[in-house]
Amino acid sequence: MAEVFGTFCLVFFGCASVITGGYGGLLPAGGVGIALSFGIAVIAMAYAIGPVSGAHLNPAVTLGAFLSGRFPAKDVAPYMVAQVIGGILGATVLWVIASGNAAGAPAILAANGWDPVNGYSMGSAFIAEAVATFIFVTVILGVTAKKHETALAGLAIGLTLTVIHLCLIPVTGTSVNPARSIGPALFSGSVPISQLWLFILAPLLGAAAAGLVAKTRIFEKE
Template sequence: MKKMIAEFIGTFTLVLFGCGAAVIAGADGTTGIGLAGISFAFGFALIGMAYGIGPVSGCHINPAVSLGAVAAGRMQVGEAVQYIAAQISGAIAAALVLLTIATGKADYSVAINGLGQNGWGAGYLGEYNMAAAFLFELVATFLFVVVILGATGKGAPAAMAGLAIGITLVVIHLVGIKVTGVSVNPARSIGPALFAGGHAISQLWLFIVAPVLGAVAAGFLFKAGLLDQAE
């Protein structure tokens, strides 16, 4: 139960502060924090939680990470299912809180301003096509999980793991926000999409399938011993 509570709180924090940076603090660099600021919000939220709940649950706060850990042989399927349920619940709760806060501003509309949901295509940020969006999410999640599994593996400096993982998430956002808004985390995508509705729901499949495939591929490399620490 402690692990599930930790994963709920961790995912809640990531979604509230990461998506909140986009919705409340603003993507316009002239009047808000800009895309770089949003990138750092996601990364710093993860770093904080890595040290806050890492000793309790490992701070997965991402279904793709949990499934990557299963593929790597570091986690049982049953426990991963419990983690994923807690993560998705935390993301949905955070999206609801963010929506409630955002609607406190008179001119806010979820249909117009969004809720930090992911997407692609016409009308969405850089207007990249579906193939570009899928490839980015697949490769970015693969590399993200490689860093996570490597930084938390035997022989890795444990004190630096949270920092390395958080910085990687910042870099992924710096590169990919214009492409998909950056998911690499199905829970992070599910929460906002449920309240944004419509287009966000119809595109949600990509932000589940691509991150899971990328994470599992990374996990299999560690399971096969191809990325294990040299003896």
């Protein structure tokens, strides 16, 4: 339930900054508002539900934690299912709110995707998502390791997600989280659905690499 709630809040607040907050139409300056919305949501959830579930909020984080040897195999599937459910619920509530606008529901509910019009190819999008997720999960595993553990871990994680958004919103809209992508895509038509595979596969590959690197403990103090 903590993962459902936490992922709900992440998707709801982050995507709402685009849809109801109006930052999506003000890029690049609006990207700051979007980035802060996602980052602050993660910080809030890290401290709110971190003691309950660890506040993964992201199937990629769960996979990375498992492959690093710091998360039990029996909990991987339940966590991922809970996160996807939370993401879908967050997108659903946002869609209901947006539908109450006189203009009607938006055609694309802050869904992720690559757009050749912006000059970025599918390959660029895949690399961006995989590398960004690798960095994000590496930071998470680093600041939550026993030898590095700090009360500021949630802040470091949220700020890392913020800077990732600041850098990559023009490329993919920034996902690094399959649950964040699945929910909005369900309300955004055929194109986001057809591109959804990338926002599942690339983050999972990046997270898997981060988990395996963390397992070597090369970032931990002796």
